[in-house]
Amino acid sequence: MKKALNAWSVPPEVEFVDLFRDLAAAGFEGVELNIDAPGRSKHSLTQGMGDAELTRILKLSEDYGLPVHSISTSLTGDLMGSGEQADRARFAELLRCQIYYAQALGATAVLTVPGGVAATGSLAAAHRNSLETLAGLRDEIVASGIRVGVENVWNGFFVSPFDMCRFIDALETPAIGAYFDVGNVIAFADAEHWIELLGSRIVKVHVKDFKRTGGYNRGGSFVNLLQGDVNWPAVVRALGKAGYDGFLTAELGLIEASPDYLYRITSDALDIIIGMEEDHE
Numbered sequence: 001m002k003k004a005l006n007a008w009s010v011p012p013e014v015e016f017v018d019l020f021r022d023l024a025a026a027g028f029e030g031v032e033l034n035i036d037a038p039g040r041s042k043h044s045l046t047q048g049m050g051d052a053e054l055t056r057i058l059k060l061s062e063d064y065g066l067p068v069h070s071i072s073t074s075l076t077g078d079l080m081g082s083g084e085q086a087d088r089a090r091f092a093e094l095l096r097c098q099i100y101y102a103q104a105l106g107a108t109a110v111l112t113v114p115g116g117v118a119a120t121g122s123l124a125a126a127h128r129n130s131l132e133t134l135a136g137l138r139d140e141i142v143a144s145g146i147r148v149g150v151e152n153v154w155n156g157f158f159v160s161p162f163d164m165c166r167f168i169d170a171l172e173t174p175a176i177g178a179y180f181d182v183g184n185v186i187a188f189a190d191a192e193h194w195i196e197l198l199g200s201r202i203v204k205v206h207v208k209d210f211k212r213t214g215g216y217n218r219g220g221s222f223v224n225l226l227q228g229d230v231n232w233p234a235v236v237r238a239l240g241k242a243g244y245d246g247f248l249t250a251e252l253g254l255i256e257a258s259p260d261y262l263y264r265i266t267s268d269a270l271d272i273i274i275g276m277e278e279d280h281e
Contacts, residue, residue, distance in 0.1 A: 001239070001277060003270035004030035004069060006206070006251040011259055012041035016057055019043045020064040026263035027271070031066055032249050033057075033105070035073040035098060045071070047097050054104040061105065069247050070149075070204055071098045072111040080133050081115020081126030081157075088133050095137060095148070102146045109147040109203050111179045114167065116155025123156065127167070130157075134171055142175045149179025149203035152194075160189075161197040168201050177201045181251070183208030186229055188216050195238035202244050206251045207273070225250060225269035236276040248273065 005028050010019050023031055036044035045057075061068050079091035098110040114130040117123050134141075134148070141148050150168065152158040158167070164178055178201045182191040187210060195202070209228030213219040226232065250266050 001236075001245055001274045002029040002247050003267060003274060004028055004032060004247040004249040005263070005266060006032040006072065006249055007034055007041075007043050008074075009250065009252045009262065009266070010041075010043060012043075014259070015042045016060055020060045020066050022259065022263060024064040024066040026260070027267045028066065028263070030069040030247050030249070031061075032070040032072055032111075032247075032251075033068050033101075033107075035071065035075060035094070035101065037075065040074070045101055047075075047094065049101070051104070054101065058105050068105040068107050070107050070109050070111060070249065071102045071105070073098060076113045078115040078118040078121070078126070078155075080112065081121070081130040082118065083121055083125055083129060088129065091133060092137060096140070099141070099144045099146045099148075103144065107146070109149050109179070111149050111151055111204065113151050113153055113155065114157050116153075116157045126157065131167065131170055134176060138171060138173055138176070142173055147174075147203045148176045150176065151179040151206070152181055152184050154184060161194040164194070165197055165201065177203035179204045179206065181206040181208070182230055182235055183210045183222060183228070186210035187212065187220055190234070191230060192234040192238040195235065195242055195244075199242045202239075202242055204246060205239065205244065205248050207248045207270070208251055222253065224252070225266060226272065232273050233276050236273060240277060 005023055033045055038046050075094055079087045082088055102110050115126040117126055158164045168177055178198045180198055180202050185191050185194055209223050209225050209230050211220050211223045211228040248270060
């Protein structure tokens with residue numbers, strides 16, 4: 001497996017050139033870029049970005065030997081599962097943009113989030129609409145050669161691995177799979193059990209750590225890698241059994257420390273986690 005960092009962990013004032021230089025210097029082997037609203041950060045992608053700017057970013061990636069392996073976004077919200085056709089059309093436009101940028105930058109997958117329960121909607125409707133929306137885009141996704149990973153986040157949608165498996169299987173294509181976030185399940189489950197069930201459906205993996213206050217559903221908080229209750233040896237073992245050998249992408253909040261310190265401790269922690277794979281061979 002290889003180590004990467006999501007660009008949301010990089011301070012917003014950092015330009016693309018510094019992002020690629022500093023992450024490569026810290027030993028990362030890939031980066032996940034994000035499509036955000038204009039002005040969120042100096043290293044955000046935005047919808048409508050021209051080919052010249054994408055070419056510039058790709059050159060920086062190549063110059064520093066730091067591949068862009070995935071494209072995420074902060075703009076999905078409840079669009080995919082919305083009952084409003086206009087919202088679902090906006091989602092389709094956003095996903096097409098993610099796929100286009102992935103193709104332009106050499107990424108292999110994009111991340112999206114099925115709709116949770118909006119204030120005026122229901123879980124049943126969000127589930128039905130999310131499936132219909134992705135099913136309507138399935139042929140385009142397959143033809144693009146870019147895989148789409150649906151992520152488990154705290155929006156009340158995927159609350160068990162069985163939910164996630166059934167959703168993915170209903171779409172009937174390996175081009176749409178799971179973007180599994182290890183840390184997002186620790187408050188109420190153990191990540192290795194999710195991985196066992198998701199198996200070959202896993203497209204990409206986010207890693208973060210979570211420290212429980214007590215047992216399941218007793219609260220807690222996100223912490224730095226290796227400082228929480230993720231059973232990393234079991235997670236790495238389960239990923240190996242699932243046949244996953246791609247990037248582990250740390251998706252962390254901005255920590256009150258210098259960026260160089262954050263990069264170094266995260267890169268070092270990922271080395272330790274990935275090293276656990278060799279311990280079980």
